Amino acid sequence: MTTSARIQEKIADLLADGCSHTVQEIKSFLEQGGISDYSEGQFSGSINTLLRNKFIKRIDRGIYVINPHQEGESFMKTCFVVSPIGDVGSETRINADKLFKYIISPVCERCGFEAVRVDQINDSDSITQTIIDKLLSSELVIADISSHNPNVFYEIGYRKCTNRPIIHLKKKGESIPFDVNTIRTFEYDLTDLDNVEETKKRLEQTVGTFSFEIHEDTLGQDEEQSRQIFPQGILTMLYQIQDSISELKEQISKKDTETIQAIMQTSLNNVKKEESTDAIMMKMLWSKLIKDPESFHNLI
Numbered sequence: 001m002t003t004s005a006r007i008q009e010k011i012a013d014l015l016a017d018g019c020s021h022t023v024q025e026i027k028s029f030l031e032q033g034g035i036s037d038y039s040e041g042q043f044s045g046s047i048n049t050l051l052r053n054k055f056i057k058r059i060d061r062g063i064y065v066i067n068p069h070q071e072g073e074s075f076m077k078t079c080f081v082v083s084p085i086g087d088v089g090s091e092t093r094i095n096a097d098k099l100f101k102y103i104i105s106p107v108c109e110r111c112g113f114e115a116v117r118v119d120q121i122n123d124s125d126s127i128t129q130t131i132i133d134k135l136l137s138s139e140l141v142i143a144d145i146s147s148h149n150p151n152v153f154y155e156i157g158y159r160k161c162t163n164r165p166i167i168h169l170k171k172k173g174e175s176i177p178f179d180v181n182t183i184r185t186f187e188y189d190l191t192d193l194d195n196v197e198e199t200k201k202r203l204e205q206t207v208g209t210f211s212f213e214i215h216e217d218t219l220g221q222d223e224e225q226s227r228q229i230f231p232q233g234i235l236t237m238l239y240q241i242q243d244s245i246s247e248l249k250e251q252i253s254k255k256d257t258e259t260i261q262a263i264m265q266t267s268l269n270n271v272k273k274e275e276s277t278d279a280i281m282m283k284m285l286w287s288k289l290i291k292d293p294e295s296f297h298n299l300i
Contacts, residue, residue: 003038004129005136007046010035015056015066023062049133053078077212079104079113080134082155083144092147098190099169104142107203113140135159139212142203145185146171153177165210167203 007030014021014029021029027043030036047064050056057067081104086092100117108115116138118131135141141159145152145168159166170176172189186202189195 002129002132003035004042004046004049005132006035007038007043008050008133008136011046011050011064012055012066015064018066018068020059020063020065023064026064045129049137053137055137077113077139078134078137079108079115079140079142080138081115081117081142081144082135082152082159083117084147084149084152085117085119095146095171095190096144099144099188102190102196103169103188103200103203107200107207108140111204111207113207115142131155132158136162139165140207140210141166142169143167144169145176146174148177165207165212167206169199 010030010033011026013033014026030038047056051058054067056064059065081100083096083099084092085096096117100115105115116134118127118134121130121134135155135158141164143152143156143159143166145156156166156168168183168185169188170185172187172192172195176183176185186199186206187195188199
């Protein structure tokens with residue numbers, strides 16, 4: 001875990017009591033927790049990240065408090081989108097923009113999430129730190145592993161360590177690297193409107209299987225976690241079976257089509273071409289003459 005992430009975690013622990021705390025109180029708490037080797041930039045960046053994600057709020061200069069969800073008020077959860085982005089105007093950027101606009105963003109909106117991509121964030125932190133913060137804090141991550149981009153795989157691995165929800169996408173027809181080929185991955189085809197709608201539907205179903213609750217203390221909550229994880233695991237397994245059945249049906253349909261085409265081609269090759277009347281007469285004549293050479297001689 002990075003220093004900034006540890007700072008954010010400790011700040012959240014301190015402010016969890018619901019009371020307001022000054023910057024000096026926060027720094028003292030960090031020191032008591034064994035965190036002292038950090039820069040002012042890391043501290044300020046951690047505070048800004050917590051403010052931006054609405055985990056805390058500033059009530060006065062240098063004074064902060066936890067940001068409780070008021071009754072009747074709901075905050076949109078964040079979905080951080082990880083994908084190859086490329087330069088403006090490049091084929092990679094065009095694909096990333098279309099995927100975000102036509103698949104990810106509509107799904108997130110319907111599921112109560114705000115979809116965010118790193119190039120859309122205006123942040124004073126370094127782009128690497130911003131990515132790490134989002135991978136840690138976002139309730140959901142959707143990652144496009146198309147083109148096997150190394151940065152994407154690094155970010156997927158980092159997110160995996162948090163044990164929080166992540167969904168994988170890839171272009172239809174592309175292969176999946178061996179190390180991740182057992183992970184459920186949704187294929188998309190932006191040139192096929194039916195496929196786009198089917199992908200959106202499956203994404204919504206999958207988002208519905210996740211639990212986005214964050215427990216401050218996991219001790220003594222085994223029973224509650226079991227109630228959450230069991231149905232989530234079952235639903236995820238059922239959707240994986242559904243995907244396998246769909247893939248099997250597609251393969252069977254393809255094989256059936258190939259078999260029918262092969263049979264038709266064989267039949268066509270065995271069909272004799274229609275013979276002319278002269279050719280038929282010559283066959284009959286030669287058959288008779290070969291059996292009776294004398295008649296052949298007389299004919300000549």
